[in-house]
Amino acid sequence: MENIEQGLQQVFSAITWLALVEAALVVAAAVLLIFLIQKVVPGVAGKLGGKARLYLLASVPLARLLIIVVTIIVVVPILIEPSFENMVAIFGALGLALGFAFKDYANSLIAGIVTLYEMPYRPGDWIEVDGKYGEVRSIGTRAAEIVTPDDTVVIVPHNTLWNALIANGNDGSDNLMCVAEFHLAPHHDVRRVMSLLRDVAFTSPYTKTMKPVVVVVANKTWGMNYRLKAYPLEPRDQFRFISDLTARGSEALASEGVAFVSVPVAAGA
Amino acid sequence: MKEEHPSESAPSLPGGLIPLEQWKLPEVSVKRTLKDALRHLMAQLRAGVSHDEEPFQSLDDLPSLTDKQIQHIAPRPDFTSLAQAILESLEELRETETLRRKVALLVAPPFSGVREALVRLPGAHPEVGVGGHGHWHLIAPPDNLLMSREDARRWWDEQDLSGPWVIPELADFWLRHSDGLCLVQELLQRIVAGEVGPGLVGCSSWCWQFWESYFPDAHLAPLTPAPMDAERLGQWLEYLACSRDRRPVTARMTDDGLYVLPVDNPSEDSKRKHSGFLRDLATAARGIPEVALAIWQRSLRARPEDDAEAEGNSQEPNGSERHCWVVPLDQLSLPAMPQSRERAVGFILHALLLHDGLHEERIAQVTGLDHLELHLALSRLLRSDLVSLAEASRRWHVTPVGYPTVRRHLQSWGYPVDAF
Numbered sequence: 001m002e003n004i005e006q007g008l009q010q011v012f013s014a015i016t017w018l019a020l021v022e023a024a025l026v027v028a029a030a031v032l033l034i035f036l037i038q039k040v041v042p043g044v045a046g047k048l049g050g051k052a053r054l055y056l057l058a059s060v061p062l063a064r065l066l067i068i069v070v071t072i073i074v075v076v077p078i079l080i081e082p083s084f085e086n087m088v089a090i091f092g093a094l095g096l097a098l099g100f101a102f103k104d105y106a107n108s109l110i111a112g113i114v115t116l117y118e119m120p121y122r123p124g125d126w127i128e129v130d131g132k133y134g135e136v137r138s139i140g141t142r143a144a145e146i147v148t149p150d151d152t153v154v155i156v157p158h159n160t161l162w163n164a165l166i167a168n169g170n171d172g173s174d175n176l177m178c179v180a181e182f183h184l185a186p187h188h189d190v191r192r193v194m195s196l197l198r199d200v201a202f203t204s205p206y207t208k209t210m211k212p213v214v215v216v217v218a219n220k221t222w223g224m225n226y227r228l229k230a231y232p233l234e235p236r237d238q239f240r241f242i243s244d245l246t247a248r249g250s251e252a253l254a255s256e257g258v259a260f261v262s263v264p265v266a267a268g269a
Numbered sequence: 270m271k272e273e274h275p276s277e278s279a280p281s282l283p284g285g286l287i288p289l290e291q292w293k294l295p296e297v298s299v300k301r302t303l304k305d306a307l308r309h310l311m312a313q314l315r316a317g318v319s320h321d322e323e324p325f326q327s328l329d330d331l332p333s334l335t336d337k338q339i340q341h342i343a344p345r346p347d348f349t350s351l352a353q354a355i356l357e358s359l360e361e362l363r364e365t366e367t368l369r370r371k372v373a374l375l376v377a378p379p380f381s382g383v384r385e386a387l388v389r390l391p392g393a394h395p396e397v398g399v400g401g402h403g404h405w406h407l408i409a410p411p412d413n414l415l416m417s418r419e420d421a422r423r424w425w426d427e428q429d430l431s432g433p434w435v436i437p438e439l440a441d442f443w444l445r446h447s448d449g450l451c452l453v454q455e456l457l458q459r460i461v462a463g464e465v466g467p468g469l470v471g472c473s474s475w476c477w478q479f480w481e482s483y484f485p486d487a488h489l490a491p492l493t494p495a496p497m498d499a500e501r502l503g504q505w506l507e508y509l510a511c512s513r514d515r516r517p518v519t520a521r522m523t524d525d526g527l528y529v530l531p532v533d534n535p536s537e538d539s540k541r542k543h544s545g546f547l548r549d550l551a552t553a554a555r556g557i558p559e560v561a562l563a564i565w566q567r568s569l570r571a572r573p574e575d576d577a578e579a580e581g582n583s584q585e586p587n588g589s590e591r592h593c594w595v596v597p598l599d600q601l602s603l604p605a606m607p608q609s610r611e612r613a614v615g616f617i618l619h620a621l622l623l624h625d626g627l628h629e630e631r632i633a634q635v636t637g638l639d640h641l642e643l644h645l646a647l648s649r650l651l652r653s654d655l656v657s658l659a660e661a662s663r664r665w666h667v668t669p670v671g672y673p674t675v676r677r678h679l680q681s682w683g684y685p686v687d688a689f
Contacts, residue, residue, distance in 0.1 A: 048310075052681070174683060199447045202483055205616045205636050209482040210685045233683035237612070244637070252447045 015079050023075045030071040034064050038138065042123070054174060057123030061116055061139040068141075104159065108142040111158035115139060119172065120161060126169035126176055126235050129156050135236070149239055169235065175211060176235040180245035182226040185259040190217060193226065193258060200249045201230040206241040208233055223261045280508035281346060282354035284495025286362060289376055292689065295498040295551040304599075305553075309677055331523060331570040334593060341513050342593055343506065343566045346558070351386040359469075359492075368492065372460045372468045376477040376491040378689035379622060380559035380669045383494070387437035387471045406434045410441040414449050421451035430465040440476035440625040445635040453480060461487055474687035475622040482685070493689075496556030499548040503532035505558065506547075506565060510591075518591045522546060523570060529595050549598050553673060555689060563669035568601055570594040604654040604671040606678045613638055613646040615682050618667060618675050621656065622687075626664040 037060060045056035080086050098106040116139070121127045125136045127146060132154045134146035143157045160166075170176040184193065194215045201213040211231035218225045228249065232241035253260075279285065334342065355375070362368035377383040391405040406429055416424070428434075436442070436456075443453040457480065459465050472480075477491065497505060507530055510518040520530040527544035534540050550568075554561035571593065607614065616636040621627055627635070633643050647665065650656040655671035658664070667675050680686045 048681070052310075196447070199450055202479075203445050203447050203450070203635075205445070205612075205619070208683065208685055209479055233612075233615075248447060 019078050023078045026071060026075050026078065030067050034067055037063050037067075042138070045124075054122070054124040054172060058119075058172065060123060061112075064141070065113070065116055105142065107159045107162075108157045111161045112139070112141055112143075115144070115158050115161060120166050121168055122172050124170075124235075125172060126238070128167040128169075129160055130164055132156070174234055175208070175231050176238055177229055177231055178238050178242050178245075180228045180242050180249060182228065182246075182249055182253065183220075183222070183261050184224045184226060184253065185261050186219075186223045188224075188256075188258045190224065192256070193217075193224075193253070196252050196256060197226055197228045197249055200245060200252050201228055204230075204241065204244050204248060206232050206237050206244050279354040279357060280504065281350040282358060282494060283497065283501035283505050285358040286355065286375070286492040287495050288367065289491045289493050289688070292493050292496055294689075295496055295548070295556045297552040298545075298548070301549055301552060309681070331594065331596065334569050334571050338571070338593075339566050339569060342510050342518050342569060342591060343562060344509055344513055345562070346382060346509060347512060348382055348385040349389050351382050352389050355383070355386055356390075362492065368490075370490060371463065372465060372470060372489075374460075374489045374491040375469065375471050376474055376493050377471070378474040378555070378557045378687060379625065379667065379672060380557050380563075381494055382559060383471045384438040384473075384625070387435050387469065390435050390469070404432060406432055408434055408436045410452070414442065414444045414452065415446060416448065416451055418451050418455070421455040424452065425455050425459065430459070430468065432466055434466065434468040436468070436470045438476075438625055439470055439472040439480075440623065443476075443624075444631060445479070445620065445623060449635075450483075457484055457487055457489070460489065473622070473625045474689045475619075476625065478685055478687045479623055494558075496689075497551055497554070497558055497561055498556065499545075499551045500532065502551045502554075502558075502561055503530065503547045506562075507531055509562070516591055518593065520569070520593050520595050523594045523596050544595075546595060546597065553598055553603075555673060555676070557669075557672070557689070560669045560672050564598070564601065564603070567670065568596050568598070570596055604668070604674055606655065606674055607649045607653050609646075609649075613642050614650065615679060615684060617643065617646055617650065617665075618655070619679055619684050621665055621667050622675070622679075626659070626662075626666040628664055632665065 041056055041060050041063075045053045048056065076082060076090075080090070115121070121136050121139075121144065123136050123138055126134070127136060129146070132146065132148065134148040134152075134154060137145045137147045137153070139145075143155045146154050146156060148154060182197070194217060197215045198213055201207055201215075202209060207213070208231040212229075214229045216227045216229070218227075228245055230241075230245070232238050250260075359368060359373055375383050375387075388407070391407045408428055408430075411424060439453060439456075442456065443449050460468075460470075472491070474493075481487070495501070507517065510516075510530070518530055519528070521528055522544045525544070527546075528541045529544050529546045532543070532547075546568075550561055550564060554564060613636075616638060617632055620632055620635045624631070624635070629643065629647070632638070632647075633640060636643070638646070647656065651658070653671070654668060655675055656665050657668050659666060676686060
């Protein structure tokens, strides 16, 4: 411990004001560059559609990591002589600080780096973490921001990665399966309804018809549960798509005389 | 020496008909690909910066040819000849057993001229049927396309599908509506089951993309016209130029004077330097004849000294040959997509391609757009030169010159696009 203190004293006593100003300028330039990338690239991506948008969004955290690494490589030799002793002193002190004072923060930082490598989620992905569902808006150094369908921003610390289940709807692609559910009263022609619902999906203008359209049905104690599965044109269309399927499906079922089941309000009370 | 397939020499259908799987996009240079990708990217990024509609415009100041001159040098093809070439090609495919089915399905990208040719079959070739003799019988769609499965069955029962019958465009027989699928469902099932006589079905590639997804196991082995690569396109444009008054045309680039037409050298001894324009044109038009023709017509220029003279002066004094100039594609600004954050524009354009043109009320039916929204979007697309309204039929269509832009944008917006 005393050795580290002495080492640090030697290291910092050698730093000049000029070196500090130079290092501060490099850091400021890096911060400015990161700020610009985080503002400009998502803006440009927002104007593009399809894969180009996803690729651009995913490049933001990678570019930021690259800038941070380059900045460290540039700044350290400006401030101190990168000898073995100096490095041991600096990293020893850093290790102590991270170990005690900023343990959770460091945990998130490391998880953030793992996130960039393993990519459990990328900007543009639709994920669900701890019951919160939304589109990943940005991936920061410590946490990711997701925007829920109700336009609420939820901050998800990267260390959630270690012990939470993360569901990713589109996993970096622009294919996101949506499910519209229909709860129908029993005693109807099941095959006819399945065919009808398939047609409903194929005739929605939001449907990506080159992807599979599937209808599954399950018999429940109260009636039949139909799940119509299809892909919207783009993941961001998912709610309008499900609404469109539900509206069209309800119309088609009504015209066939198939009734929905409903639970009386009193039963849920 | 390579033995030439007879249909390959049919000037109205260069390359003849080929199985759909053999269709390939005309080759393109890396430079052109990068240029197009950059142009498309810039067009998308302009969203919100420029709100003006951008119809087709020329960026050069050379005098254009008059309409009459264009109609002589680059007229629309003779679809009766195309119908004849299609029949000949089908016969050859039957002889080689490439086509074994009673019903031939011709899938072609929009602006290939297949619909126009098949409509003329009964009048032009009443005696020749598919795989035999008989009278061609044209099947026209009913006025109301929304019907139940039983009604559809009854409707097809009333049609004479025993002899040589022809459907010029399958897209006329359905609507993307839950009640609008039955006619095509029933017809395709009858064709697959072999319950119909010899026939010929034309189908737009966009319509086929939908029905191929809907019936993934149908396996109807569609045929398609061979793509217009640079060589075929050159031959076809020469054929069109000669079709009116049998006089050849010489076309040269305005920037470097290189030859575009004629494709062949006048003799073995005198070799001309040819421009890469036709390759770029074939790529820009995605190998589709009438898209290429529309761009070709817009790229033709008169010589400045001819401008003040009377019409029809794009010819040499001896009157045996005509000359004109061609501006590079870079100097033609093709129609640009109006920017919108809403889906209305995409819905309309996709519906028009799926159905090969639609009436306004039917566009509303298939897209679910209200009339005000639809009217506003159609007006914007019309001003941008991307759609046009046929006066006679009152149907809206995507324009040939706007088609490459429309397809590219629909693809980038996530819409299912055709295989061409």
